Amino acid sequence: MTPGDTRPDPRPPAIGPxxxxxxxxxARLRLSDEELARFTGQLAxxxxxxxxxxxxxxxxxxxxxxxLPLRNVLRSDEPRPPxxxxxxxxxxxxxxxxxxxxxxxxxxxx
Amino acid sequence: MSPTALELAAAVRTAERSARDAVAASIEAIAAGDxxxxxxxxxxxDRALARAEQIDAAVAAGSDPGPLAGVxxxxxxxxxxxxxxxxxxxxxxxxxxxxxxxxxVERLERAGAVVVGKTNMDEFxxxxxxxxxxxxxxRNPRDHARVPGGSSxxxxAAVAAGxxxxALGSDTGGSIRQPAAFCGVVGVKPTYGLxxxxxxxxxxxxxxxxxxxxxxxxDAAAALAAIAGHDExxxxxxxxxxxELAAAVxxxxxxxRIGVVKELVDGVDRPVAARAREAAEAMAAAxxxxxxxxxxxxxxxxxxxxxxxxxxxxxxxARFDGVRYGLRVDAPDASAMNVATxxxxxxxxxxxxxxxxxxxxxxxxxxxxxxRAQRVRTLVAQGFGRAFATFDALLGATTPTTAFALGERTExxxxxxxxxxxxxxxSLAGIPAISVPFGADPAGLPVGVQVMAPxxxxxxxxxxxxxxxxxxxxxxxP
Numbered sequence: 156m157t158p159g160d161t162r163p164d165p166r167p168p169a170i171g172p173x174x175x176x177x178x179x180x181x182a183r184l185r186l187s188d189e190e191l192a193r194f195t196g197q198l199a200x201x202x203x204x205x206x207x208x209x210x211x212x213x214x215x216x217x218x219x220x221x222x223l224p225l226r227n228v229l230r231s232d233e234p235r236p237p238x239x240x241x242x243x244x245x246x247x248x249x250x251x252x253x254x255x256x257x258x259x260x261x262x263x264x265x
Numbered sequence: 266m267s268p269t270a271l272e273l274a275a276a277v278r279t280a281e282r283s284a285r286d287a288v289a290a291s292i293e294a295i296a297a298g299d300x301x302x303x304x305x306x307x308x309x310x311d312r313a314l315a316r317a318e319q320i321d322a323a324v325a326a327g328s329d330p331g332p333l334a335g336v337x338x339x340x341x342x343x344x345x346x347x348x349x350x351x352x353x354x355x356x357x358x359x360x361x362x363x364x365x366x367x368x369x370v371e372r373l374e375r376a377g378a379v380v381v382g383k384t385n386m387d388e389f390x391x392x393x394x395x396x397x398x399x400x401x402x403x404r405n406p407r408d409h410a411r412v413p414g415g416s417s418x419x420x421x422a423a424v425a426a427g428x429x430x431x432a433l434g435s436d437t438g439g440s441i442r443q444p445a446a447f448c449g450v451v452g453v454k455p456t457y458g459l460x461x462x463x464x465x466x467x468x469x470x471x472x473x474x475x476x477x478x479x480x481x482x483x484d485a486a487a488a489l490a491a492i493a494g495h496d497e498x499x500x501x502x503x504x505x506x507x508x509e510l511a512a513a514v515x516x517x518x519x520x521x522r523i524g525v526v527k528e529l530v531d532g533v534d535r536p537v538a539a540r541a542r543e544a545a546e547a548m549a550a551a552x553x554x555x556x557x558x559x560x561x562x563x564x565x566x567x568x569x570x571x572x573x574x575x576x577x578x579x580x581x582x583a584r585f586d587g588v589r590y591g592l593r594v595d596a597p598d599a600s601a602m603n604v605a606t607x608x609x610x611x612x613x614x615x616x617x618x619x620x621x622x623x624x625x626x627x628x629x630x631x632x633x634x635x636x637r638a639q640r641v642r643t644l645v646a647q648g649f650g651r652a653f654a655t656f657d658a659l660l661g662a663t664t665p666t667t668a669f670a671l672g673e674r675t676e677x678x679x680x681x682x683x684x685x686x687x688x689x690x691x692s693l694a695g696i697p698a699i700s701v702p703f704g705a706d707p708a709g710l711p712v713g714v715q716v717m718a719p720x721x722x723x724x725x726x727x728x729x730x731x732x733x734x735x736x737x738x739x740x741x742x743p
Contacts, residue, residue: 170624174624175620178620178623178624178627179616179620181623181627182579182607182616182619182620182623183586183603183604183607184604184607184608184611184616184619184620185604185605185608190613190616194616194617194620197617197678197679198617198620198621198624200678200679201571201621201678201679201682202621202624202634204568204571204679205568205569205571205572205634205638207565207568208565208568208569208572208637208638208641209633209637211565211637211641211644213637213640213641213643213644216640216643216644217640217643218636218639218640218642218643219639219640219642219643219646219693220471220639221471221501222457222458222471222646222693222694222695222696222720223457223458223501223503223695225500225501228500228501230497238364238365239364242364243364243589245364246361246362246363246364246589246590246591247588247589247590248587248588248590248591248592248593249593255588255589257588257599257602258595258596258597258598258599258601258602259597259598259599260598260599260600261598
């Protein structure tokens, strides 16, 4: 942008440690201080590269979520053999009475 | 020189050679040579030999075990194999044994192929060097100090080292074509939807496709023919007829219009660009009409890809929560258990992609990143569409460089991502693409030339690839 240009900068703001910490929490990941610093730098570099997309005029273009123009794909609603329950449960870390078992859902203070 | 898959299958079907002998030879080659390469994370010797004996029994009984009878194949370890660990090279899947086979595994076995092992990869297929593996890296068989490419580096290396004539990989942004180019083998990313993704552990569902590696174009065509076609267990698999593959390989390019994509030649390292231009000249000499074409939108493909693929990954990988399969790290409550499991189970690159994708999808950034990248994806597809109005096929480099050194890019994710710049555009558009070995750089490292065709244009793709293979300079194996 030239000086005196009053158009808003279309580039999104740079990512910082606070946002990385927030995103890690959303993604159910815990970061050490060292990881936080390293990931912040690396993600900022990738996002800075991706910011070049801001220079393109995409007005009026349809977003493309998928290469195929698929509509609903249906099949006849007929029962068929599912995966074997015992084989599936065999792979779980903890099982009780034919169900997946997890630690308590509510934490102490909740 | 080891026999091709088609030669081997012909010998097995006529009882000239037993499947057991062919499979035993593959297992012996792996035992002797894979210590230095580390292409495999698991070798299934007993299972493979038992299966080979069944094939020999079928031949003896007068029945035909199929077009790939007795051919040893390797599978990337993100393809589900019933009762056999499928790890995605991640600690989080641990010793998970899927309760079902991927459709491609069923189809390969139905065609008579014998699975001899599972191959190393970048964790969850995220990477371009096979260094992001919880099992440690794979080395390039052509130069052990260099990476084989990725993420399907184990499968590419297994074929390049002569351990197996065929292997399957998955390609999301170049994970078949880039390692094929680095290792000097053929690698195919089919049209999105041509091959069922049922039983492929998902990375980015709108981009992932399974495809073959082979030493020859004809073998790659035979492998693709065995796995292609509609599967009702994958609702995104196409119900269109499978294009003619095997017959296309020898058809030649007389009268074909081939566009040399400026953006996939000009920006790459000089020796790679030189081989791509020689390949274009060879196609003209073989009777094609060859012209340069510029598709300026392609230069934005990589940036769009590194927002879209991580966004889809962040959603797909939410399923790894320590509840139903794989690793669980104990904690006092379920939420803390989720966090502890994911923190310990995922490697650094997977964490980076999950966070990148979560960020691109998060409130306040969705429009600037994800929605904009989706519109740029439309631009890339439109760019290809315009080029295919004039050309039957497009040609360019597969990679911007030849194989780089182990460790060279591990601390710089963006530098690693840039090695996908030539392969990502076809992935975004969902069109088929193939990498064919075409000569080497001055250091003797293989160079791959990439051919792209319109959706379901695999017949054209294989016709051009076959012509390139016949025109390629003779191999100078060290």
